[in-house]
Amino acid sequence: MQLIDGKKISTEIKNELRIQIEGLKRQGKNVPGLAAILVGDNPASQIYVSSKSKSCQEIGMRSIVEKLSADISQNELISIIKKYNEDENFHGILVQLPLPKHIDENKIIESISPEKDVDGFHPVSVGNLVIGKDTFVSCTPAGIQELLKRYNIETQGKHVVVVGRSNIVGKPIANLLLQKNKFANSVVTVCHSAASDLSVFTRQADILIAAIGKAEMIKADMVKDGVVVIDVGINRIEDSTNSKGYKIVGDVAFEEVSKKSSFITPVPGGVGPMTIAMLLSNTFKAYKLYGGQFE
Ligand code: GUN
Numbered sequence: 001m002q003l004i005d006g007k008k009i010s011t012e013i014k015n016e017l018r019i020q021i022e023g024l025k026r027q028g029k030n031v032p033g034l035a036a037i038l039v040g041d042n043p044a045s046q047i048y049v050s051s052k053s054k055s056c057q058e059i060g061m062r063s064i065v066e067k068l069s070a071d072i073s074q075n076e077l078i079s080i081i082k083k084y085n086e087d088e089n090f091h092g093i094l095v096q097l098p099l100p101k102h103i104d105e106n107k108i109i110e111s112i113s114p115e116k117d118v119d120g121f122h123p124v125s126v127g128n129l130v131i132g133k134d135t136f137v138s139c140t141p142a143g144i145q146e147l148l149k150r151y152n153i154e155t156q157g158k159h160v161v162v163v164g165r166s167n168i169v170g171k172p173i174a175n176l177l178l179q180k181n182k183f184a185n186s187v188v189t190v191c192h193s194a195a196s197d198l199s200v201f202t203r204q205a206d207i208l209i210a211a212i213g214k215a216e217m218i219k220a221d222m223v224k225d226g227v228v229v230i231d232v233g234i235n236r237i238e239d240s241t242n243s244k245g246y247k248i249v250g251d252v253a254f255e256e257v258s259k260k261s262s263f264i265t266p267v268p269g270g271v272g273p274m275t276i277a278m279l280l281s282n283t284f285k286a287y288k289l290y291g292g293q294f295e
Contacts, residue, residue: 001259001261002262002263003264003265004147004270005269005270006143006147006265006271007269007273009147009274010274012150013274013280014058014059014277017059017061017284018059018060020284021059021061030089031061031062032092032283032284032291033090034053034056034062034063034064034090034092035063035066035092035093036049036053036065036094037065037080037093037095037096038068039070039077039096039099039103040068040069040070040100041070045096045098049065050065053065055276056283061280061283066080068080070100072103074103074104074108077108078108078111081093081108081111082111085112088291088292091283091286091287092116092118092282092283094279095108095109095112095119109122109123110122110123115286115290116290118136118283118286119136119138119139119279119282120136121138121167121168122136125137129172129175130175136282137176137278137282138169138172139275140168140211140274140278141172141176142278143274143277144173144209144230144232144271145173145176145183147271148207155184155185155186155207156182156185156186157185158207159186159187159188159189159205159206159207160174160187161189161191161201161205161209162174162188162191162209162211163191163192163198163201163202163209163210163211164192164211164232165190166211169211174188186207189205203222204224205224205227206226206227206228207228207230208223208227208228208230209232210230210233211232211233211251212251213235213251214235214251215233215237215250216235216237216249216250217252217253218251218257219257220256223257226260226262229252229257229258229265230265231250231251231252231254231266231270232250232251233251233252233267234248234250234268234272235250237249248267248268250266250267252264252267
């Protein structure tokens with residue numbers, strides 16, 4: 001069994017970006033910028049956004065965080081997004097999800113310019129992904145594909161089984177690995193909570209992608225020998241041996257499943273750090289494509 005070290009790969013990607021940004025600065029050029037919009041005080045969202053902003057600063061990218069009150073109206077939020085759509089210093093816009101219930105998430109996502117949609121959530125980006133055009137791919141799926149690439153894991157003709165059908169992970173990773181290109185071309189099955197017996201599907205996986213949101217749900221008897229396991233889950237479970245009283249685990253029972261797998265991502269330190277690295281990479285891509293100062 002080989003561990004897939006997302007922390008190490010994400011550091012490599014951030015270093016690659018940092019070097020390019022230092023080069024831009026030396027030439028006196030504008031640098032890429034990311035505007036992050038956080039609505040309300042969801043503790044997990046606060047942690048995610050501050051870690052995204054910190055990563056921007058580490059690599060020399062411009063970063064701003066707009067912290068908005070939970071009772072902001074949908075129209076006010078849309079006008080803030082439109083302001084950043086027009087701002088040449090910010091090449092990427094990210095609205096942290098989930099949003100408060102009175103706000104229609106789809107309307108908000110659609111108000112982001114597709115040229116700045118570094119989360120890859122806009123229907124234009126999603127549509128481009130489905131038809132195989134180069135586009136902004138949402139960050140967690142892009143990070144998973146990057147891990148498979150950098151560990152030289154063959155995807156062509158392999159049976160990828162995705163558990164979970166969210167718009168953020170399940171649907172886009174299925175579409176990404178379905179594309180007819182070198183780092184994809186897989187046979188993809190997507191299964192979800194309506195399956196009466198998930199293990200019928202998961203046992204067939206050459207590459208299993210677990211994006212369910214249930215702690216340690218994938219057990220050893222649900223996978224075959226030699227499987228590649230990508231665990232997208234981030235779940236808190238009680239742990240009295242830990243001073244915090246809890247620990248973070250994935251959707252996969254790591255101890256038992258790792259014994260049967262050829263490659264596996266740990267939680268934490270697997271897919272999680274890659275999400276931020278790909279956000280930075282998408283922001284750099286937006287800068288190169290639409291920033292007007294890159295050659
Ligand atoms: N909420 C959970 N994951 C994400 C993400 O990747 N981007 C945004 N904007 N919100 C999220």
